[in-house]
Amino acid sequence: MASQIPNKNSSRPLSETFDDPLKTLSLESVRDNLVRIEDSIVFALIERSRFPLNSQAYDTSYLGNHKGHGGRSIAEFFVRETEVFEAKLGRYQNPEEVPFFADDLAFPIVPPYNYPQVLYPAAASVNVSKDIWDMYFKDLLPLFTSESDDGNYVSAAAADLVCLQALSRRIHYGRYVAEVKFRDAPQDYTPAIRAKDRDTLMKLLTFETVEEMVKRRVEKKAKVFGQDVTLDDKNNNTDPEGEPKYKVNPSVVAHLYSKWVMPLTKVVEVEYLLRRLD
Numbered sequence: 001m002a003s004q005i006p007n008k009n010s011s012r013p014l015s016e017t018f019d020d021p022l023k024t025l026s027l028e029s030v031r032d033n034l035v036r037i038e039d040s041i042v043f044a045l046i047e048r049s050r051f052p053l054n055s056q057a058y059d060t061s062y063l064g065n066h067k068g069h070g071g072r073s074i075a076e077f078f079v080r081e082t083e084v085f086e087a088k089l090g091r092y093q094n095p096e097e098v099p100f101f102a103d104d105l106a107f108p109i110v111p112p113y114n115y116p117q118v119l120y121p122a123a124a125s126v127n128v129s130k131d132i133w134d135m136y137f138k139d140l141l142p143l144f145t146s147e148s149d150d151g152n153y154v155s156a157a158a159a160d161l162v163c164l165q166a167l168s169r170r171i172h173y174g175r176y177v178a179e180v181k182f183r184d185a186p187q188d189y190t191p192a193i194r195a196k197d198r199d200t201l202m203k204l205l206t207f208e209t210v211e212e213m214v215k216r217r218v219e220k221k222a223k224v225f226g227q228d229v230t231l232d233d234k235n236n237n238t239d240p241e242g243e244p245k246y247k248v249n250p251s252v253v254a255h256l257y258s259k260w261v262m263p264l265t266k267v268v269e270v271e272y273l274l275r276r277l278d
């Protein structure tokens with residue numbers, strides 16, 4: 001097999017790099033990965049926007065109270081069953097993947113893959129899945145879907161799962177960002193970790209100019225990826241002002257990032273750092 005050449009500009013996820021992860025891990029490489037996951041998030045939102053809200057998919061009484069799924073919505077049932085199945089095939093062997101329902105997971109039937117162990121073990125379990133779940137269904141979904149019903153509940157739930165997995169991957173990647181920041185400047189972080197000083201940790205790891213850039217970039221991605229593409233320039237799908245119509249409102253994507261994605265990533269970073277010296 002050809003040897004892998006370290007490439008600091010690579011945007012491959014860390015778990016797919018075969019180089020010594022401790023050597024190739026840098027703030028630049030983890031940020032590259034965050035940029036790549038933006039594409040997945042924007043495309044996932046666009047796919048989900050093909051369907052209206054379909055609120056029956058989230059109604060916990062819709063499935064009735066049959067054995068095994070009483071009290072669960074179609075969406076929750078779909079996510080739980082998919083996670084069980086994907087766990088069997090090894091998805092959660094990858095430390096970058098965090099399930100929403102860890103209690104129910106089946107043991108993998110596949111041989112273990114030797115994923116690089118980058119995270120500090122005592123901190124690796126930081127998990128904000130419940131916050132992501134609540135934010136997605138209560139706050140985000142109504143912002144980019146129309147409030148109607150076309151009966152495509154399973155298709156909508158399948159699209160929800162793709163959104164949730166991309167958001168979870170992005171937000172929990174904060175553990176890797178925090179690990180890099182700690183390794184780059186342990187002298188800065190250690191006193192605040194020992195003092196359990198969340199506010200100072202939050203200040204240390206925050207880069208407002210980077211956040212502003214991220215917000216502008218995801219808004220632009222929503223514009224670029226979310227336009228109808230036609231060969232006839234005169235026949236573009238535009239609103240009365242001549243502005244292109246986007247599949248997902250770009251300002252909703254910017255809002256998603258500034259209100260939820262980046263704040264939750266920072267919570268993950270702080271919680272990770274607090275356990276980093278355990």
Ligand SMILES: O=C(O)C(=O)C[C@]1(C(=O)O)C=C[C@@H](O)C=C1
Pocket residue numbers: 031034177205206207208210211214261262263265266269
């Ligand atoms: O790039 C970083 O340094 C991060 O910690 C990631 C991130 C983000 O979520 O995009 C979070 C905090 C920083 O203020 C800037 C950006």
